[in-house]
Amino acid sequence: MKKSKLFAAAGIAVCAALVFAACGPKGEEAHTHDWGEWKEVSAPTCEQGGTEKRTCRSDPSHTETRPVGALGHKWSAEWSKDEKGHYHVCENGCGKHEGEAAHAYKEGACTVCGYIHLSHQYEAGVCGVCGKRLYTESGEGSLIYFGEYPQSEVKEEAVTSVLAEKAGDLPTEENAGNWTSYGYYYGGEVTDYMWYIDVELDESRYRGVYFTEERNCKTSSTFLSYQGDNGYLTETVYWFRFEPIEWRVLENKDGTALLMANIILDGGQYYHDIGEIRTQDGGTVYPNNYKESDIRKWLIENFYETAFDGAAKQIIETSTVDNRTGVQDYASEDTQDKVFLLSAVEAENESYGFVTSASANASRQLKATDYAKAQGIQPTKDSEYFSWWLRTPEKQAGGKTAFKVSETGMVRGGVWWMGGGEYVNYVCNGIVPAIRLHL
Numbered sequence: 455m456k457k458s459k460l461f462a463a464a465g466i467a468v469c470a471a472l473v474f475a476a477c478g479p480k481g482e483e484a485h486t487h488d489w490g491e492w493k494e495v496s497a498p499t500c501e502q503g504g505t506e507k508r509t510c511r512s513d514p515s516h517t518e519t520r521p522v523g524a525l526g527h528k529w530s531a532e533w534s535k536d537e538k539g540h541y542h543v544c545e546n547g548c549g550k551h552e553g554e555a556a557h558a559y560k561e562g563a564c565t566v567c568g569y570i571h572l573s574h575q576y577e578a579g580v581c582g583v584c585g586k587r588l589y590t591e592s593g594e595g596s597l598i599y600f601g602e603y604p605q606s607e608v609k610e611e612a613v614t615s616v617l618a619e620k621a622g623d624l625p626t627e628e629n630a631g632n633w634t635s636y637g638y639y640y641g642g643e644v645t646d647y648m649w650y651i652d653v654e655l656d657e658s659r660y661r662g663v664y665f666t667e668e669r670n671c672k673t674s675s676t677f678l679s680y681q682g683d684n685g686y687l688t689e690t691v692y693w694f695r696f697e698p699i700e701w702r703v704l705e706n707k708d709g710t711a712l713l714m715a716n717i718i719l720d721g722g723q724y725y726h727d728i729g730e731i732r733t734q735d736g737g738t739v740y741p742n743n744y745k746e747s748d749i750r751k752w753l754i755e756n757f758y759e760t761a762f763d764g765a766a767k768q769i770i771e772t773s774t775v776d777n778r779t780g781v782q783d784y785a786s787e788d789t790q791d792k793v794f795l796l797s798a799v800e801a802e803n804e805s806y807g808f809v810t811s812a813s814a815n816a817s818r819q820l821k822a823t824d825y826a827k828a829q830g831i832q833p834t835k836d837s838e839y840f841s842w843w844l845r846t847p848e849k850q851a852g853g854k855t856a857f858k859v860s861e862t863g864m865v866r867g868g869v870w871w872m873g874g875g876e877y878v879n880y881v882c883n884g885i886v887p888a889i890r891l892h893l
């Protein structure tokens with residue numbers, strides 16, 4: 455305490471000597487200082503003052519210093535943002551931040567600064583960082599929205615014209631350009647006549663569909679198509695919006711929900727060749743073998759990859775698909791799949807919400823998306839419902855048929871007086887995927 459007081463007193467003495475030059479060095483005359491310009495000694499920063507100094511032109515040993523006030527921060531009007539939060543930076547470049555706060559997320563985007571958070575950390579389908587949900591439930595848990603698939607047709611000219619421009623030239627058999635051929639059958643051969651292209655616009659995804667020949671109801675034929683009846687014509691581009699898939703919760707237990715699409719999402723054959731009986735690994739594979747079917751391959755390689763992104767895939771469980779229960783003939787081995795069709799037995803399970811008989815019933819009647827209609831599924835006069843495949847092979851026609859649900863909700867197959875099953879090469883049947891979701 456004493457020491458510091460002493461130093462302070464000495465400082466004042468030195469200062470006084472400089473200002474009042476009358477008490478200058480011995481033998482020198484007192485003069486009025488002739489001060490030069492103030493010059494910066496240390497620059498002020500945002501938070502700390504600096505100093506300036508001036509020197510006497512008559513005697514450079516005479517100097518004077520004065521403090522310069524701190525600049526103060528100059529906060530940017532715009533938000534700066536990073537993974538942790540948003541803030542204003544100082545435009546003086548001091549590196550300080552102001553108004554720093556964690557993002558206020560709503561559906562993965564900050565409502566304050568607009569930051570879009572992409573590296574979600576999902577647990578039980580909810581991101582622990584922003585609260586974005588991989589799936590949403592409604593109807594007291596009877597419906598789940600999860601994954602995306604092209605569904606409703608986009609008819610607004612303002613949108614379709616921009617999409618058409620982005621899609622570029624139309625595909626031809628010789629040059630598909632940016633488009634991808636569906637690889638559908640035509641007259642028994644895989645032929646390039648129907649294409650699609652996925653385009654992003656304003657953070658929404660769209661699928662364009664274009665075909666130069668009609669997609670026929672039998673893989674082997676070049677006639678009988680329902681695309682025109684459904685309102686979809688050759689040589690025209692149609693656009694469909696990717697929308698959340700609505701799933702019906704059939705069962706929910708032990709943290710796992712068994713789901714089926716609540717609408718027909720697509721259409722196609724079960725297997726392309728009803729005349730082909732193959733020998734594989736010493737066994738006989740009939741056209742209605744589910745394990746070796748086109749429809750199973752399509753669900754796994756095409757539907758699954760289109761409908762779910764990386765995070766969504768992580769909460770879809772691999773199911774042991776029972777291909778034998780209730781199957782009298784042509785049963786295939788059980789399969790381990792992430793996506794599958796329901797079986798005839800499952801489609802009559804009362805605990806899933808179906809009636810226990812095969813009879814026509816509303817519990818099994820399904821409508822179809824615009825996209826599925828554009829794929830050519832068969833309409834019924836005066837009905838808004840369509841038929842859809844089950845995975846169960848049927849025994850009546852020598853391995854050429856499989857079960858389906860009719861547009862009236864009847865489980866068809868096995869019982870001749872109910873009309874039997876469907877030839878597996880029938881293309882104009884709906885596809886209704888099923889999955890098990892880890893909740």
Ligand SMILES: [Zn+2]
Pocket residue numbers: 475485486487488510511512513516
């Ligand atoms: Zn002087």
Ligand SMILES: [Zn+2]
Pocket residue numbers: 500526527528544545546547548549550
């Ligand atoms: Zn600053």
Ligand SMILES: [Zn+2]
Pocket residue numbers: 535539540556557558564565566567568569
């Ligand atoms: Zn923010």
Ligand SMILES: [Zn+2]
Pocket residue numbers: 562571573574575581582583584585586
């Ligand atoms: Zn997140």
